Amino acid sequence: LPAGTGRYNLDDFIVGRKNKMAHRAAKACVSSGSELYNPLFFFGSYGLGKTHLLKAIVNETMRNNPSLKCKYISAEDFTNQFVNSTLRKDMNSFRKRFRGVDVLAIDDVHFLASKKGTQEEFLNTFNSIDHADKKIILASDSHPTMIEQFTESLVSRFVSGMVIKMEMPEFETRKKIVEIKASRMGLSISQDVVEYVAQNVSASVRELEGAVKKLSAQHLLLEKKITLSSAQYLISDMVSRVSSAPDAEGIIDTTASFFSVSSSQLRSKAKAKTVSLARSVAMHLLRENTDLSFPEIGGCFGGKNHSTVIQACRKVKKLIDANATVDWKHRGVKRSEKIGSV
Ligand code: ADP
Ligand code: MG
Structure with a gap:
């Protein structure tokens, strides 16, 4: 596996009303040619599964097609490698590294916002991969048109494919996430605890996962069933202040x-x-x-x-x-x- 992609896969991504489009697009990206939509662009705030989907796409494409060259990289690493190659005056190997790939996933591209030089090189990389009918998958914290200081040509390339918004799953799906993550950690929790967590931890899936980890650690430590009141105590610092704001x-x-x-x-x-x-x-x-x-x-x-x-x-x-x-x-x-x- 490429460095840093871990064991993420698409089946571990818990699907609900708000993220089913994102999941479907990721599945389609794995199973189809590049003609479908290129690039595939996920955006949304922190902890909603963008990196999960990017890494899962890379992992599953490689599993289905071991001969394909797939690469996952953060925009920050892309920038660092670009800058290093510029300093070493060795752009050729940098270009080869990226342009030879069949599937390229670049994470957190909002990082490129104020970096014009990297944006230009990124656009070159992008164009050469796109012309070769290879796939590009991107993630960012905002819609491409909302990222200030992106060159117009970069924005127009980003929106030329499919742009998908990632949102915090709604209550029912949050419950499902808590239940499934708990059971994967070998933690059995009662329905009132599941509902309490799903109701009150609503900022990100990452936090939801963190809450379950906390309960699980406590469970291991005390070898006691997690009661509602202990759950309330344990995750009190994670309870969103905004949870009562209307959606x-x-x-x-x-x-x-x-x-x-x-x-x-x-x-x-x-x-x-x-x-x-x-x-x-x-x-x-x-x-x-x-x-x-x-x-x-x-x-x-x-x-x-x-x-x-x-x-x-x-x-x-x-x-x-x-x-x-x-x-x-x-x-x-x-x-x-x-x-x-x-
Ligand atoms: P982002 O890149 O959007 O900040 P991540 O992909 O890092 O978010 O997700 C944060 C954590 O939440 C990861 O551990 C990820 O596996 C998990 N996660 C996010 N969405 C889901 C989901 N729908 N189902 C299961 N796990 C999820
Ligand atoms: Mg991420």
Whole structure:
């Protein structure tokens, strides 16, 4: 195995509603040619499984095809090797090292943000691999267009393939993760402990895993079953302060049901009056209650651009300032409520 890829594989990646696209794309990447989507770009915050997927893709491709040359490298190592080769004036071996590979996974490419020289070399590497019909898989902490100081040509190469957002799994999947990770560590825990952990550790899968490790260590130490109160004590430092903050999905679902439309209508291009009013209200609520940026909010509604979102938020703000009420009668519903109280 290439250095650092460990034993990651795709079957160990626990799949739920929010990460099934990422998992599916990774599977497809292993089992298909490069024509599918190149590059495959995963982005999302810390501890959500990006490195896991990159390493798993490399491992499984090599297992299926031992003759292929696969490489996993962090953008930081890529940069260091590039700089060293430049200093040694030995660019040829550097280029050969990368351009000879069939599958190249580069992790944490946001690291290249302020490094123009490396970006240029990276683009060269990228182009030569892409022309040779080889695969490139990338991971980053943000969407390629949101990484400042990326050259335009680099961004356009990144978005020319498939860009997939990694998100924190929702409660049901978090439960599954806790259960499976615990059982892999030989730890048996009761349902109330599983739920407590899944409910309260919601910042990243890495932390979820850390919580289970803690419980497991305690279990080994005391040879006693982990009770709910001991679990609460043990992982108190990991409990997210933000766990009660409303999530985007909840806001969209609640707004949709308030306006008696479906969430999928809200996410669609439908232009009916009620739907578009509801959509604007949802955008406003997302802006006020989450950390999402305008482009990210647009992304929640089938890729609306950020100026559409800004306009919608302005419109709703105006309505609220004017104490407007939703004219339900007009839409066949006999009730009248303040928009501001949604
Ligand atoms: P990132 O690269 O996004 O920061 P990692 O890939 O390093 O995150 O994941 C952090 C830890 O969480 C790793 O141990 C990884 O195996 C685990 N992990 C993340 N997502 C999942 C998942 N869906 N199923 C199982 N383990 C996961
Ligand atoms: Mg990582």
